[in-house]
Amino acid sequence: DTEVTQTPKHLVMGMTNKKSLKCEQHMGHRAMYWYKQKAKKPPELMFVYSYEKLSINESVPSRFSPECPNSSLLNLHLHALQPEDSALYLCASSQDPGAGVFVYNEQFFGPGTRLTVL
């Protein structure tokens, strides 16, 4: 299995809803990432998990809450979002080469979840 899967593919939610985005990979990768991509812009990094621990939070508002329950799964919990949060949310993973030094290798992206906040 050499892919990253994301569910749902599309999500429409109101500003008072609570929803979650899910990401899964079975490549044995130990780093997982959430990106947000607005139309006609490059992806922007939100969070990085390394060995199931949050290692980078790019000053993301608390209405986005990541969770990494195990090495294969990454969730993004959404609560009280704003219409400007509408975007494509991309998950990615990369391999840890070991040897005690974490080096970011090439990231493999999932297909994304297109989120619309009304």
Add this chain to the structure above:
Amino acid sequence: EDKVVQSPLSLVVHEGDTVTLNCSYEVTNFRSLLWYKQEKKAPTFLFMLTSSGIEKKSGRLSSILDKKELFSILNITATQTGDSAIYLCAVEANTPLVFGKGTRLSVIA
């Protein structure tokens, strides 16, 4: 602040043309440079470059890195309409991936 700049931002060519896309960067603790192709959804990985002067090739696509001058180029020969996409350059440094704004390539028949 880490920065990746791509040029041109958009390009229109005819089928069969050869194109060169540019990516320059200013980052701290450079690790690698990656090229992605993005069509309608998620970026798909093309190349990862870590060493200067070593060309990577995949079919009609090739790429090379110059770590002294801090840039990379992506070449596409004999372009086809299926090459139409946004090509993203990204650099791994202190931040896991810093993306450029992309080059939007349109190949017309």
